Amino acid sequence: MATLSLDVCEIFYSLQGESSFAGRPCVFIRLSGCNLRCSYCDTRYAWAPGTRMEIGEIIAEIQKYPAQLVEVTGGEPLWQEKTLDLLKALCEAGYTCLLETNGSLWLEEMPDGVVRIIDVKCPGSGCADSFMKWNLKQLKPRDELKFVITAYWDYRFALDFITANSLEDRIIHFSPVTSVLKPEILARWMLADGAPARLQLQLQLHKILDLR
Numbered sequence: 001m002a003t004l005s006l007d008v009c010e011i012f013y014s015l016q017g018e019s020s021f022a023g024r025p026c027v028f029i030r031l032s033g034c035n036l037r038c039s040y041c042d043t044r045y046a047w048a049p050g051t052r053m054e055i056g057e058i059i060a061e062i063q064k065y066p067a068q069l070v071e072v073t074g075g076e077p078l079w080q081e082k083t084l085d086l087l088k089a090l091c092e093a094g095y096t097c098l099l100e101t102n103g104s105l106w107l108e109e110m111p112d113g114v115v116r117i118i119d120v121k122c123p124g125s126g127c128a129d130s131f132m133k134w135n136l137k138q139l140k141p142r143d144e145l146k147f148v149i150t151a152y153w154d155y156r157f158a159l160d161f162i163t164a165n166s167l168e169d170r171i172i173h174f175s176p177v178t179s180v181l182k183p184e185i186l187a188r189w190m191l192a193d194g195a196p197a198r199l200q201l202q203l204q205l206h207k208i209l210d211l212r
């Protein structure tokens with residue numbers, strides 16, 4: 001039988017900083033490798049190979065923490081062949097699983113119970129048109145969409161994408177790249193248009209709060 005192992009960048013415990021689960025204690029499993037190269041990527045260190053870990057070792061590691069919420073992220077977690085096996089094992093172990101994905105890879109055959117937070121890449125990412133549109137047909141009511149916004153053209157792209165695909169009733173997050181777009185500017189655009197989305201600041205709470 002083939003070994004069920006994955007390339008792991010890091011495992012850490014903190015407060016969830018994004019999505020509708022923001023603020024909840026969460027164990028993060030960051031997998032190595034990504035198929036995209038976004039202009040604003042703040043996890044480039046995850047592009048490099050990490051440490052090979054068997055699924056059993058990963059579960060044993062996260063069981064050291066008391067949270068029942070786990071996020072599998074990257075890099076791009078679906079870039080690795082065994083990620084679906086990991087998600088299945090996490091669900092079977094009773095965890096609530098979030099999967100943060102860049103939306104460019106196939107989302108079919110996902111274990112039931114996984115909440116997918118799917119990034120739709122805007123032009124400013126340098127990876128526009130990477131989104132696999134077929135994935136919109138796979139969405140469950142619990143899944144969430146995210147647009148990372150660098151400028152007004154990204155904002156318009158996001159609004160047009162939502163309208164063109166009738167996504168107004170979905171949970172959608174607009175997240176500004178704060179190094180190039182002030183959150184209050186994005187907030188003003190959203191207020192002016194009554195945008196069908198939530199402003200989300202990409203708060204890496206473990207970097208903001210001193211939790212030692």
Ligand code: SF4
Nearest residue numbers: 034036038041075102
């Ligand atoms: S998809 Fe995510 S991890 Fe990959 S390059 Fe883009 S921002 Fe970085």
